[in-house]
Amino acid sequence: MAEKPLKDLTIVITRAASQADEFASLLEGLGARTVAIPVIEISPLDSPELRESLRSVNSYDWIIFTSVNGAEIFLERLKNSIGPGELKPLICAIGPGTAGRIEEMGFSVSLLPSLFQAEGVTEEFRSRLPDMPTGQSILIPRALQAREILPQSLREMGYSVDVVPVYRTDFPETREAELRELLSKASPDMITFTSSSTVTNFLLLAGGHINLDSYRFASIGPITSETAAKAGLKITVTARESTLPALAAAIAEYFTENRPEK
Numbered sequence: 476m477a478e479k480p481l482k483d484l485t486i487v488i489t490r491a492a493s494q495a496d497e498f499a500s501l502l503e504g505l506g507a508r509t510v511a512i513p514v515i516e517i518s519p520l521d522s523p524e525l526r527e528s529l530r531s532v533n534s535y536d537w538i539i540f541t542s543v544n545g546a547e548i549f550l551e552r553l554k555n556s557i558g559p560g561e562l563k564p565l566i567c568a569i570g571p572g573t574a575g576r577i578e579e580m581g582f583s584v585s586l587l588p589s590l591f592q593a594e595g596v597t598e599e600f601r602s603r604l605p606d607m608p609t610g611q612s613i614l615i616p617r618a619l620q621a622r623e624i625l626p627q628s629l630r631e632m633g634y635s636v637d638v639v640p641v642y643r644t645d646f647p648e649t650r651e652a653e654l655r656e657l658l659s660k661a662s663p664d665m666i667t668f669t670s671s672s673t674v675t676n677f678l679l680l681a682g683g684h685i686n687l688d689s690y691r692f693a694s695i696g697p698i699t700s701e702t703a704a705k706a707g708l709k710i711t712v713t714a715r716e717s718t719l720p721a722l723a724a725a726i727a728e729y730f731t732e733n734r735p736e737k
Contacts, residue, residue, distance in 0.1 A: 485663045490513065518645050541615065547576060694712070694713045
């Protein structure tokens with residue numbers, strides 16, 4: 476049997492603790508040792524706007540979920556009042572991971588863009604404009620901190636868009652010592668980023684006194700890579716599509732051709 480491409484390599488996972496297991500399983504299946512150091516924490520929110528959106532959800536034509544977190548938090552609360560079969564708006568999911576989780580919760584996904592980022596969703600809705608009634612209403616339950624390109628673009632096309640924050644990403648100060656010890660004493664073969672927030676918080680936790688030039692970094696997609704580049708980090712690997720399986724495959728492909736000496 477051929478040796479697994481990530482055998483004896485250490486890969487750091489920086490995503491939230493509640494989401495690390497899936498990625499760890501993918502990497503470990505390729506032979507990697509994984510170290511989870513969550514640099515973000517997910518905190519659900521509550522607000523009058525969120526409660527109203529749950530009460531009036533069937534007044535919308537579409538719900539767009541831009542992350543697994545947004546889908547899980549919103550739909551778990553929604554299930555307290557209506558079941559999946561009673562939901563009238565169509566659901567758009569930004570990527571297959573989000574779509575899969577929505578369907579696991581019993582809801583149907585009507586639209587999955589070919590490009591798994593906000594720009595892909597925008598293009599899908601732009602292409603559907605000629606066949607849609609005017610004034611279609613869209614609800615976007617999402618993170619408190621998020622890019623404005625999606626709601627802004629949809630509004631410019633004539634859609635009515637309500638954005639409702641359902642969670643925020645917090646900075647886990649308690650992880651600072653753990654991350655700095657790893658970077659100073661261990662030698663991870665690659666550090667992974669699965670969102671712009673993981674890049675930003677990683678840099679805050681690492682601190683300016685640690686030289687990061689010797690580390691390899693992998694990114695889930697172009698938006699995350701752009702955030703890293705603006706912060707001065709060089710990304711070695713970027714996934715071809717913004718999914719965890721694609722990121723794991725890209726890391727394996729890189730190390731197949733660039734095996735480090737141990």
